[in-house]
Structure formats: C-alpha cells, structure tokens
Amino acid sequence: MAGVKRYRDGPKPQGRTDVDSPYIPMFENFRAELDEHHDRREKIIKASRDITASSKKIIFALQRIRNLGEKIPTPIIKSKEYSQHTSTIHERFVSVAPDLKGINAYRYQRQISPGIQEFMEAVLFRHYLETQSILSPSEAAKLISENILLPEDDYVLGLFDMTGELMKYAITQMATNGELPASRTGGGGNILTGLQDLRTNLEALDVSGSYGVGRNIEQKMSTTRTSVEKVENAVYSMTVRGKERPKGWNPGMDTSRPVGEVEG
Amino acid sequence: MAASNIDPAIFEHLQAKIDEEGRIKDELKDIIQQLEKQGRVTQSILSRIHNTPTGQLGPAVFQPCEKSILTQIHLVKILSDIASKHPFYKWNNLWTREMQNLIFCLQLRHWLAHQELETIEQVGNELGVPINVKDRDIFHLTIEEYLLALTSTIDELTRLAPNAVTLGDFSRPLQISKFIKDIHAGFQLLNLKNDTLRRRSDGIKYAVKKVEDVVYDLSLRGLLPKQTRSDDTPAEAKGGAGAPASDMDSEVSL
Numbered sequence: 359m360a361g362v363k364r365y366r367d368g369p370k371p372q373g374r375t376d377v378d379s380p381y382i383p384m385f386e387n388f389r390a391e392l393d394e395h396h397d398r399r400e401k402i403i404k405a406s407r408d409i410t411a412s413s414k415k416i417i418f419a420l421q422r423i424r425n426l427g428e429k430i431p432t433p434i435i436k437s438k439e440y441s442q443h444t445s446t447i448h449e450r451f452v453s454v455a456p457d458l459k460g461i462n463a464y465r466y467q468r469q470i471s472p473g474i475q476e477f478m479e480a481v482l483f484r485h486y487l488e489t490q491s492i493l494s495p496s497e498a499a500k501l502i503s504e505n506i507l508l509p510e511d512d513y514v515l516g517l518f519d520m521t522g523e524l525m526k527y528a529i530t531q532m533a534t535n536g537e538l539p540a541s542r543t544g545g546g547g548n549i550l551t552g553l554q555d556l557r558t559n560l561e562a563l564d565v566s567g568s569y570g571v572g573r574n575i576e577q578k579m580s581t582t583r584t585s586v587e588k589v590e591n592a593v594y595s596m597t598v599r600g601k602e603r604p605k606g607w608n609p610g611m612d613t614s615r616p617v618g619e620v621e622g
Numbered sequence: 623m624a625a626s627n628i629d630p631a632i633f634e635h636l637q638a639k640i641d642e643e644g645r646i647k648d649e650l651k652d653i654i655q656q657l658e659k660q661g662r663v664t665q666s667i668l669s670r671i672h673n674t675p676t677g678q679l680g681p682a683v684f685q686p687c688e689k690s691i692l693t694q695i696h697l698v699k700i701l702s703d704i705a706s707k708h709p710f711y712k713w714n715n716l717w718t719r720e721m722q723n724l725i726f727c728l729q730l731r732h733w734l735a736h737q738e739l740e741t742i743e744q745v746g747n748e749l750g751v752p753i754n755v756k757d758r759d760i761f762h763l764t765i766e767e768y769l770l771a772l773t774s775t776i777d778e779l780t781r782l783a784p785n786a787v788t789l790g791d792f793s794r795p796l797q798i799s800k801f802i803k804d805i806h807a808g809f810q811l812l813n814l815k816n817d818t819l820r821r822r823s824d825g826i827k828y829a830v831k832k833v834e835d836v837v838y839d840l841s842l843r844g845l846l847p848k849q850t851r852s853d854d855t856p857a858e859a860k861g862g863a864g865a866p867a868s869d870m871d872s873e874v875s876l
Contacts, residue, residue: 378804381739385808388765391754393813461759464711491627495635510639547626555626559633567644569713 398457402469405450409473412443412450413480417523419443420484421530426549427490427541447477448503455504463507471512477502478516483523490546492517492556511571518560518578524553525585532592550593557586649704650716657697657720664690664727668778671734672785676794679734687731694724698749702761710759718767724749725763725771730778737797739805742768766819769809773822776802780829783836793847795836806830 419440423430434440450473458466481501485493493501499508528549531539540548547555560582565572667687674682701717725745732740746753746763755762779798786794806826814820840846 379807381804381808382811384741385811388769388808389812391765396813396815461710461756464709467711489627492629492632494629494632510636514636552626552628555628559628559630563633563637563640565640567647568640569643569647571640 398462399466399469402454402457402466405454406470406473408450409447410476412446413473413476415439415443416447416480417483420480420487421523421527423487423527424531425542426487426539427543427546429488430484451503451506455506458506467507467509470506471509474502474506474508474512475516475519478508478513479519479523482517482520486520486524486552487527490541490549490552509570511568514563514571515574515578517556518575518582521553521556521560521582521585524549524556525589528553528589529592532596536596538593538596550589553586553589557582646708646713647716650701650713653697653701653704654717654720657694657701657717657724660690660694660697661720661723661727664694665723668727668730671730671782673789675789676786676791684731684735687727691724691727691731694727695749698724698751702751705761706759710755710761714764718764721763722767722771722774725768726774726778729771729775733775733779733801737801739772739801769819770822772805773819773826776805776826776829780832783833787836787840787845792840792845795833795840796846799830799833799837802826802829802833 419434419437420430422434454470458470478498481498482493485491495508495510495513498513502508528539531537531549538548538550540546546552560579563575565575568575664687667683667690670683671679698721705713705717728745728748729740732738732744740748742753742763742765745768749763752760752762753768754765779802783795783798786792786798806829809823809826812823814823837846
C-alpha cells in the first residue's frame with residue numbers, strides 16, 4: 359500500500375493495521391498538501407542561501423572602490439567574481455518567483471527574507487557608492503527580478519546593515535589613503551555626513567506600530583550607532599593627528615598586520 | 623561640508639507604512655480579542671462534559687453551547703471581512719490560536735453527538751469560511767489549523783475516557799479508543815517536519831495508551847458492554863461503533 363510510513367523504532371505495532379482507519383484517504387490528501395508546502399519551503403530556503411552568499415561576495419567586491427560618487431569601474435563590474443554572483447542572484451530569484459506568487463509571497467516571506475535583506479544591503483551599498491544617496495524602496499524593488507515582493511521590513515533591515523558596510527569602507531579608505539571618502543566633484547558631502555544623516559533618519563523612525571520589523575530594530579539601531587561612532591572617532595583622529603601618522607595607520611588597527619592593502 | 627544627498631521622503635514613506643501597519647494590527651487585535659472572550663465562554667460550557675452523564679449532554683452542554691458558537695461564527699465573519707483586505711500569511715499568526723480553539727470546539731461537539739470526525743470541509747461550512755485556499759489571498763482555514771485543533775480534541779477525549787466511566791458510561795471509552803487509534807493511524811502517514819504540528823501529534827501515542835488502559839481496566843472487571851470485545855483486534859473495529867452512546871446496562875455501583 360502506498361504511503362505506509364516506515365517506523366524508526368522497528369516493525370509496525372501489532373494488533374491493527376492502518377487500513378482499518380476510515381480517515382486514511384483524508385490524511386493522504388493532507389500529506390500531499392503538506393509535502394508540497396514543505397518542498398516549496400525547502401526550495402526557497404536554498405535559493406535564499408545562495409542569494410545571501412552571492413550578495414555578500416558582491417559587497418566584498420564593492421569594498422574595493424576607490425572613488426565615491428562615481429560609477430563602479432568597469433573592471434570590477436566585468437570581473438568574473440562580480441558578474442558571476444550577479445547572475446547567480448538573478449537566476450535564483452527567477453527560479454523561485456513562481457513559488458512566491460500571490461498568497462505565497464507572505465507564506466514564505468520568512469524563508470526568502472534573509473536573501474532579500476542581504477541583496478538589499480548590496481544594492482543600497484552600490485547605489486550609495488555611485489551617488490551618495492539612498493535608493494528608494496520602489497526603485498530597489500525593481501532590482502529584484504520577476505516582481506518578487508519587497509516588504510518594507512527587509513528594505514529597512516538591509517539599510518541598517520548597509521551602514522555597517524559604509525563604516526568598513528570609510529575606515530579602510532582612510533587607512534589606505536589618509537583621506538575621508540568624499541565625491542571628487544564636491545557634491546553630496548562626505549561619507550561621514552552621509553552616515554550621520556542616515557543615523558538621524560533611522561533613529562527618527564517610530565516602529566512601535568510595526569508588526570515585524572520592530573523585533574530586530576533595537577539591535578540593528580545599536581550596531582548602526584556604533585558604526586557611525588567608529589567613523590566619527592576615526593575622522594577625529596585623522597583631523598587632530600593628521601600629518602603625524604604614518605600613511606596607512608589608523609587608530610584601533612591591528613599593527614601586527616602589514617599596513618596598506620593590495621589594490622583590486 | 624556639503625549636505626548629504628539622502629532623501630527624507632524615503633523615511634517619510636517608511637514611517638507611513640509602519641503607521642499603516644499599526645492601524646491594521648489594532649483593528650485585527652480588537653476583533654480577535656472579542657473572539658477570544660467568546661471562545662472562553664464556549665470552552666467553559668464544553669468542559670461540563672467531564673461531569674455530565676452522556677444522556678444529559680443535550681440540555682446541559684449542546685444547547686447552551688449553540689448560542690455561544692453562533693456568536694463566535696458571527697465574529698469570525700467580521701474578522702474574515704477585515705483580514706481578507708490584507709495578505710493572509712502576513713497576519714494569520716494573530717488569529718490562528720483562536721481559530722484553532724473554535725475548530726476544536728466544533729470537532730469535539732460533533733464527535734460527542736455523532737462519534738465521528740467532523741471533516742475540514744464540514745468545519746468550513748459551519749463557519750462559513752473557505753478552507754485551504756491557494757489561488758486567492760483571502761481569509762480561510764488552513765490544514766495545519768485543522769490538524770492542530772484535532773490534537774486538542776484528542777487530548778480532551780482522552781481526559782473524558784476515565785470520567786465517562788465515573789459517570790457510568792462504559793461504552794464511551796471504547797468509542798474514544800477506536801477513534802483515537804484511527805486518527806493516530808492517519809497522523810502516522812504525514813511527513814511532519816520539526817514544527818508545532820509534529821510536537822503535538824507526537825503526543826497522540828500517549829493518548830492512545832491512556833485510553834487503552836481505561837478499556838483494559840473495564841475489560842478486566844467484565845464491565846465492557848456485551849456486544850463488543852475488549853481485545854484490540856480488527857473485529858472490534860466493526861463491533862465498537864455499534865455501542866449506543868448512553869448504554870447503562872453495565873452500570874455497577876462503585
């Protein structure tokens with residue numbers, strides 16, 4: 359008989375067989391439904407993992423940008439690493455789009471959310487590096503393939519995480535160039551004002567009414583504050599001590615490692 | 623330093639979305655709270671089954687229950703109208719517990735009256751709510767909710783088995799034993815993952831054992847109704863269902 363479950367603890371209990379139960383057909387139907395749901399869920403979890411991993415690689419590549427406020431240099435865009443991961447992300451979104459249609463968009467939101475957040479972090483980071491501005495939620499949604507839903511929660515959480523990348527970028531650039539990243543054309547301020555502005559705007563959000571994002575936000579906000587303060591302290595040190603420092607040194611840096619980084 | 627390019631409109635938009643979410647959450651919580659209150663009334667009426675003789679279930683439990691359940695059904699309609707305006711799976715965690723409680727009450731009431739399982743379709747009809755909807759984003763009952771409610775129904779019947787004996791109904795435990803075993807067999811077919819449903823259905827085997835013990839106690843003392851056998855063979859499955867709900871023939875003063 360199809361569907362007789364194997365028992366972990368040994369042969370089936372004696373005395374009655376499953377065929378006696380009049381509810382077997384009903385449960386077989388339920389099994390089909392639940393299996394379909396779990397299979398879909400698994401597939402989405404796998405896609406989300408791949409999207410997360412590839413987004414992280416793209417962020418890593420973007421960290422090598424030299425100049426703020428300019429289009430990402432072609433060698434980076436065309437690099438195997440960058441383009442490969444960009445297509446992986448696109449392929450995964452395309453592959454799960456049918457599973458996230460209609461009522462399923464929210465049914466599997468928790469499963470796709472990590473991938474979407476990391477992807478948001480990557481696209482927001484890239485957009486900021488190129489324009490020193492924040493990509494709007496509607497524009498960001500267009501970058502996710504196939505009309506997959508972008509909940510505001512994932513956008514905001516991705517934005518929070520992006521501030522951490524800005525901090526790393528700022529600190530690294532100051533260490534290697536001895537300069538605070540700012541646009542060569544002068545518009546848009548510098549990365550510190552950008553970060554401070556972001557922090558102000560994020561702190562102003564009242565999430566007490568939110569059903570979803572509220573939980574994570576305290577911790578993310580705290581991390582963002584720390585990131586901004588790290589950059590503030592680094593800029594202060596650079597300003598105060600300026601010419602005394604050896605090129606490539608910055609406070610808090612591990613001096614056991616070689617100073618300066620290999621150009622990408 | 624020049625001002626940053628960061629557009630405040632983005633944050634105004636985000637705040638507006640969060641505020642809207644808060645409004646929806648409040649509206650839903652309000653109706654769900656009313657449903658919860660009424661649900662307590664229904665459940666407390668149903669809990670009388672543990673000290674009401676089977677023959678008096680009608681006036682003592684079913685009739686008083688009817689009004690409370692109808693009120694709940696009315697509240698569910700209101701909930702459904704509000705909920706259907708929003709994504710089902712975004713909000714269903716807010717109402718799933720009360721819906722499971724209501725399904726449990728219906729399943730229990732139906733079993734007590736008919737000694738059979740109320741199907742998910744029948745529950746849906748009673749509530750006026752669609753079931754297992756996949757092609758539209760509207761309020762509905764899910765299979766998981768139905769099955770979770772069923773585990774609660776099993777727990778309640780397991781509790782009833784010894785109490786029915788105390789009240790003089792010696793065929794009830796047999797009916798319950800057969801029913802729980804039939805349901806257990808069904809749950810064995812499912813490929814459950816590590817979630818709430820898995821944990822709850824894992825408990826069913828203990829229910830089976832508990833009620834078997836009651837049946838065994840009765841059979842040891844020759845208290846089982848005459849037309850059924852006490853041992854657990856396929857023949858019992860055919861004979862057990864025939865026992866009348868209020869069989870007092872084997873009543874023995876305890």
